[in-house]
Amino acid sequence: MKQRLFRSTIKEVASVAGVSTQTVSRVINERPDVSPETRKRVQEVINELGYRPSALARSLIRQRSHTLGVVTAGLRYIGPSRILSGIAAAAEEADYSLLLKELPRFHENDIEPIFQALLSRHVDGIIWAVPEVGENHAWVGESKLHLEIPLVYLTMEPRENISVVSIDNYLGGRMAMSHLLEQGYRRIGHISGPLDWWEARQRMAAWKDALREAGVDVKDTHWVEGNWSSTSGAQSAEKLFEQYKDMDSIFVANDQMALSVIRFACQKGLRIPEDIGIVGFDNITESEFFFPALTTIQQDQYDIAKLAVEEIIKIIEAGWQETEQVDPKTIMLPPSLVVRESSLRGKEGGEFIRKSIS
Amino acid sequence: MKQRLFRSTIKEVASVAGVSTQTVSRVINERPDVSPETRKRVQEVINELGYRPSALARSLIRQRSHTLGVVTAGLRYIGPSRILSGIAAAAEEADYSLLLKELPRFHENDIEPIFQALLSRHVDGIIWAVPEVGENHAWVGESKLHLEIPLVYLTMEPRENISVVSIDNYLGGRMAMSHLLEQGYRRIGHISGPLDWWEARQRMAAWKDALREAGVDVKDTHWVEGNWSSTSGAQSAEKLFEQYKDMDSIFVANDQMALSVIRFACQKGLRIPEDIGIVGFDNITESEFFFPALTTIQQDQYDIAKLAVEEIIKIIEAGWQETEQVDPKTIMLPPSLVVRESSLRGKEGGEFIRKSIS
DNA sequence: CTGAAAGCGCTAACAC
């Protein structure tokens, strides 16, 4: 027996209520031009039959789906998840649905099928929430895509004529470094993220620039490249302590790696922050409870995600007005410094948060 | 100017290629009954115009969208994200799209609008990936929903005639307890999750049962209720050490709280695992790098998510065959014990994984 | 205020 869907249609409602489908349509769309009695009768039939208008049919005729395509990568990690969470909240608020596509790899650059799938379902806009890694954004700006809908990128290097929303990673790095320098650390090492990541390069550039401006020599032995994972953090820590003997502190490009650095330093018998200061990046929920608690740079991924959704909806709605279009722009949000025990040398160890270094 | 979508239709393709829309339809659906020349010509026009069939129109006429609705809660946490990640991977593989709805709260029980939104978009099935908390699943089984499509639940207490896929939390708790008992610990305390969570109750029941079976007295002072967060872990640890003076170990209901317990014990000068043994639950990526590394119970959320998707697709497809229906069933997956430093008392501290305690 | 006709983009069923 073929599956039978017990979904009532506008036609059934109309026939039961003894009106035309047109009138039912007016009722469900809350148009004013229906007499109160008719409206009431139709509404009753709707409730009775459990009638639910088909968003599909509506999208087809209105050429508008009220749906956003979201492309993510790395949902198994906390950063991308927090971003998706923000996207979902903002979309819900604006009454948009979400069509989700997860890229299997960060390096994915066969993006045609993704767009095909999204466009064939008539999404009104696309949020590209995939970090910029290697050449995985090389296609941006190419018009080969025949893209007739707005596209907003999350966390990518700003480009002309493209809408981008991102945390300012360079600024975050500078904030971390300013803090360490203020605490009197000078021989600051760095464990970077994988350098094919734009974010990793930004953080590292901040480390280098801050040292140079402070008049500190930067040598190749003063940093090591990690891959974001705690495992790589452990390996990097070992290598870095080996090749930078009189290092007094480390700026670690994320908290997971910083966790391993703490562990490694503990095992070596080094005191934190007296012998070695540590600053991380991300402010994952756990870092407050590391021992010692980790000083880090907080990114509000939830917030930039909401911003991105609001931006794309603004662009979409503008496309339906007679008004002028919304120009693509880059929105860069500053992160904030969260000072905890791991970097507070020679002062009383209270915890406090500074929102900006200005 | 009203937005103009440069989307070509099957009609345009047909007219340019000089055939009927029907023939184009046959080509894009790879039907055999088209002559090679016609097929070639049509295909060329398709490429030329960048034509993309509308999945919307297709769904409407086929009464099938090849789309799954996914309802989640707590995407800002890592567990739900890993589940979503598994769902996305499995859906992609089966060539299904995903319509995502995130509940704003775990306790949400106004679920009508969620179903409305999903059903109005003609999803073929729904995966309910919201943990069971308080009465938030009370509606399950009520047929008021007029649900004409399959529904599979993730992580909920098994019920008759419902499809459920879940990790066996009770078994996980028993595995943790068996391990502690084997290591010679007897005065085992417990920090539970919030007890309105089904999972928290399961883990706690395992703690209690294991102690009883081992002939150990269970008192109300031997456990404290946390709320999964590291913050609550710290508070709970303080309280528990206070009220259970000769406790020799703790089974903590998740790794985040366990992290705080480690921190608290360190600050008190207690040695882990000699003075106090600790076992967590979840195996978050960081727990391997805690100091000491945390013994814990691993749940493979990614895997159960894939299973849930495969199950629902099986049910959906069965609905379209002449064959009999797939009966709803409960699938319970065993977690696994990961032994690390925090519980290995008086033995050499190598790390090893046991897949099951049988 | 209400209804009839046309059509969004596509496919199933039937002709030829």
Add this chain to the structure above:
DNA sequence: GTGTTAGCGCTTTCAG
């Protein structure tokens, strides 16, 4: 092999 007709469930003219 290929085209014609009808219609998925809805909304947009335009009459009345």
